[in-house]
Amino acid sequence: MAGAQMLAFLPAAALGAFWIGGEWMLVAVALGLPLMMALGGGLDAGSPADMRTARPEADLVDIARAEDLCGAALQDASVSCLATAILAIDVTSGGALPGRLDDRAVAELARACLLRLRARLRTGDRAVRIGDRRYLVILKPDLRLDTGSVLDLANRLQTALEEPLRTHDDALIAPQAAIGCCTGARLPSDRRGEGFLDAALSALSEAGRAGPSEIRAWCDSLDASRSLRRVLRTDVVAALSNQQIRPWFQPQICTSTGQISGVEALARWVHPERGIIPPGQFLEALQSGGHMARLTDTILSGALAALVRWDRDRLDIPCVSVNLSGDDLGDPSFAARLQWELDRHGLSGNRLAVEVLETVFTAAEGCPITANVARLKTLGCRIDLDDFGTGNASIMALHRLPIDRVKIDRGFIAGIDRSEAQRRMVAGMLSLSEQLGIETLAEGVESAGEHALLAQLGCDHVQGYRIARPMPAERFTDWVQNHRATIAAPMLSRRLP
Structure with a gap:
């Protein structure tokens, strides 16, 4: 008792x-x-003070124990004809993994998270750690625990967890919490503790894909999508070997002449059963499996081969651009591999543009990434700064690094013809680039109004569905011929009497 x-x-x-x-x-x-109970620790058992303490290492449980706790919650709810729920939580420190903190700061973050969780739970609820940055909350059976009330609790817990925390070295970190939740009532009747936990973790994975501070509730469709991702992870490596993953091409045009100024190579997986699979569904699997270098080699080789064919067909495509990851640029051998590919296809470096995300340029001068970019520049390659405006690159970085063109992210472009604030912001970017002697390209142009306004503002190039959707190489030749006939038609009509 x-x-x-x-x-x-x-x-x-x-x-x-x-x-x-x-x-x-x-x-x-x-x-x-009372004296006997005090000596035996009986007076302290289950007290509110005990529920508010947190010892990160002692509160760490393995998956088997977590499954047992979830199974016990389901059993208690079934016996009492009540409802229960669990929440799986993933906490990152200001967008960075806790692994980037020292051991003491990691322990401080873990203790703070447990204290914050327990301070907002009821007596009988339980919060434990299930990993370096993951937590599990198990709610005691209750009469009113539907999805809506659990989501309300998830929002309150997220708000508490994301309060800034000052560490022992006076560093201020801003935790971010993704949460996946599941109510026992939503589970099939044959689900046990492991199924309960797996459902919450599936919802957590979905939240994590949406962003570092998102909340998702489990439903049947998540199991289907998770099954699909498992299939894709199994098939994606074979797809690289079987040439199912290959480059598709989206043209870029000059705003002043309408002529094709380049083309971007984009990875597409043409699955024999599932059709076209967009990169968002398979890039994560390649990244986690360490296959990004193989993907880059595949897209680079296919893009250069297409450029050779277009030269043979006299399409006069100035250059093709290929996206590079941070892993590519961090590889000291990458520049040599790229030079070999250029030589193999008989092309000079100025026929290739490499697109690099703005975030890779936040590193200090002299780092491997910066050195690799410099090597690519010496080969004659153009350097495009992708998704400009979404990262942390400074004006000094634009001035210091050998950037030929910035690609303005589509988030600034969508609806620019209807937003004065967006117009002023993009005009500022264009003015800055002009002062630095850097060309500009607007991504995601989808309407005639956006296209016309960008031309008026002085943006050099545009790309997006307004121009053309990505297409396989075999369809690109016909598109080029049709486009050139279209822009030539008005000039021909003006010559008629």
Whole structure:
């Protein structure tokens, strides 16, 4: 029996002792029983103070234990005809993994997260760690635990977890919490503890893909999408070997002449059963499996081979651009591999543009990435800064690094013809680039209004569905011929009497 429950019977026990043995028995029971409980730790068991403490290492449980806890919650809810729910939480420190903190700061973050969780839970709820940065909250059975109330709790817990935290070295970190939740009522009747936990972790994975501070509730469709991702992870490496993954091409045009100024090579997986699979569904699998270098080699080789064919067909495509990852640029051998590919196809470096995300340029001068970019520049390659405006690159970085063109992210372009604030922001980017002698390209142009306004503002090049969707190489030749006939038609009509 818990200490609090035993103390509830103390007056009755003392009264009974008085009637049986007199005053001396009354004193013995009234003083002896609490003393024995205190020595045995009974008075502290289950107390609110204990629920508010947190010892990160002691509160770490393995997956088997977590499954047992989830199974016990389901069993208790079933016996009492009540509802239960669990929440799986992934906490990152200001967008960075806790692995980038020192050991003491990691322990401080873990303890703070547990304290913040427990301070907002009810007596009987439980919060434990299930990994370096993951937590599991198990809610005691209750009459009203539907998806809506659990999502409300998830929002409150997220708000608490994301309060800034100052570490021992006076560093201020801003935790971000992704949360996946599942109610027992949503599970099939044959689900046990492992299925309960797996459902919450599936919802957590979906939240993590949406962003570092998102919340998702489990539903049947998540199991289907998770199954699809497992299939894709199994098939994607073979797809590289079987040439199912290959480059598709999206043209870029000059705003002043309408002529084709380049083309971007984009990875597409043409699955024999599932059709075209966009990169968002398979890049993560390649990244986690360490196959990004193979993907880059595949797209680079296919893009250069297509450029050779277009030269043979006299399409006069100035250059093709290929996206590079941070892993590519961090590889000291990458520039040599690229030179070999250029030589193999008989092309000079100025026929290739390499697109690099803005975030890779936040590193200090002299780092391997910066050195590799410089090597690519010496080969004659153009350097495009991709998704400009979304990262942390400074004006000094634009001035210091050998950038030929910035690609303005489509988030700034969508609806620019209807937003004065966006127009002013993009105009500022264009003016800055002009002052630095850097060309500009707007991504994601989808309407005639956006295209016309960007031309008026002085953007050099545009790319997007307004121009053309990505297409396989075999369709690109026909598109080029049709495009050139279209831009030539108005000039021909003006010559007619």
